[in-house]
Amino acid sequence: METPEGLRAILADPAGAVIGLDFDGTLSPIVPDPDAARIHPRGPALLARLGGLVGAVAVVTGRPAATAVEYGSLAGVPGVVVLGHYGLERWEAGTLTAPPVHPGLARARAELPRLIEGVPGARLEDKERSVAVHTRGTAAPQATLDALRDPVAKLAAEVGLAVEPGKFVLELRPPGIDKGTALGAFLAERAARSVLFAGDDLGDLAAFAAVRASGLPGVTVFSGSAEASAEIAAQADLVVDGPDGVMDLLASIADAIGR
Numbered sequence: 001m002e003t004p005e006g007l008r009a010i011l012a013d014p015a016g017a018v019i020g021l022d023f024d025g026t027l028s029p030i031v032p033d034p035d036a037a038r039i040h041p042r043g044p045a046l047l048a049r050l051g052g053l054v055g056a057v058a059v060v061t062g063r064p065a066a067t068a069v070e071y072g073s074l075a076g077v078p079g080v081v082v083l084g085h086y087g088l089e090r091w092e093a094g095t096l097t098a099p100p101v102h103p104g105l106a107r108a109r110a111e112l113p114r115l116i117e118g119v120p121g122a123r124l125e126d127k128e129r130s131v132a133v134h135t136r137g138t139a140a141p142q143a144t145l146d147a148l149r150d151p152v153a154k155l156a157a158e159v160g161l162a163v164e165p166g167k168f169v170l171e172l173r174p175p176g177i178d179k180g181t182a183l184g185a186f187l188a189e190r191a192a193r194s195v196l197f198a199g200d201d202l203g204d205l206a207a208f209a210a211v212r213a214s215g216l217p218g219v220t221v222f223s224g225s226a227e228a229s230a231e232i233a234a235q236a237d238l239v240v241d242g243p244d245g246v247m248d249l250l251a252s253i254a255d256a257i258g259r
Contacts (some may be wrong), residue, residue, distance in 0.1 A: 016193025051079030087182025
């Protein structure tokens, strides 16, 4: 397969490259319990290696930045920036910065348990600056998600939040933020000359769009899985086999730059 133009640009001028990476499903395998997610065993060392070779490595995630740092063992990885909560939070060199919590989240927390009452296996995940409804543990994850979509959207509209859909999850978060906005701002901040972004879920499509909108040589990577979405794969320049494939790709990039 021919090497995409964006990847060639990264290899030709690594100092101008930004490598952006989602966390769950990309750096970390998807697991039934989100609190059990941990970065791929090869991840920290590979990110540290890449951080010394390219302009910047950014983890762009819907998780709280501090959680991604903990679950990713990133505190000791030099040069990595974590943009958490879709860019609302930023962790860099041990320092976390974040705005106040959206006022609508208090009511969302209070009312969401009522929406999933009587749905065995449905669970809530409180991320402090957002709250998510997970249906992966139910008997019919997709059907349950579809049934909850409208009532969750109605609640979100009432409290001034946006709904971010994903793999068997509906997340209520502050409006006006997404991974594309976060990535685009980071590219401008770092005066990037090329960019790669890897992700696996619907929320990553905004980052794919930001790569295209940047006007830079760029490459989008889909971290595929058994739950792979044809919509995401169709918009990616490269498709790899989950976090294992992401690790192989990152290692090949580091090897090529090193040569």
